[in-house]
Amino acid sequence: DAKTTQPNSMESNEEEPVHLPCNHSTISGTDYIHWYRQLPSQGPEYVIHGLTSNVNNRMASLAIAEDRKSSTLILHRATLRDAAVYYCILNRVSGTYKYIFGTGTRLKVLA
């Protein structure tokens, strides 16, 4: 399974945009890029996913590099409730569809 690399931690001020990067240089053509976040003592929560094109939803935007070797999760206006660990995961189109979690990025939002 392809691996992802994320910074261990990031900080952002409240109400400012946050760009969370993820490197996945060994991504294959059939791997989707999924993002989840996890609050303390809770299960992960789905944020967004994409394959090749940039994606937007009510929570965030996902920008995917043209060569697909990296992606960026964008939170347009960080709030205190966005403080969490964010995981970038690759999920293959065919096969077992299992997730291999990396270390994730711990986002701290400053009031």
Add this chain to the structure above:
Amino acid sequence: GAVVSQHPSWVICKSGTSVKIECRSLDFQATTMFWYRQFPKQSLMLMATSNEGSKATHEQGVEKDKFLINHASLTLSTLTVTSAHPEDSSFYICSATTTGGGGYEQYFGPGTRLTVT
């Protein structure tokens, strides 16, 4: 949205006993369910994948006879930790997916905190 529940949310048991954790998909049929374990300050580690009516596939290093998984229906999977020991104390999380394919997300349960004394 799709909801996954886990029961119990926390459990304390004595060393040597067995503990069963249930994972239910409440408003959808889950073709595949997954079980994860998470130690404090660490990431989630996949333990096993199960499909309804089939034997679970345990990840390398996860003892299948110690972590028994039953996926009897499209809405219920159970994880039994047999002969639990203090090192099995962890946060156990299940997830479910409605269909195959990398374009479909997994829905995660709230987790079960297991403490073995």
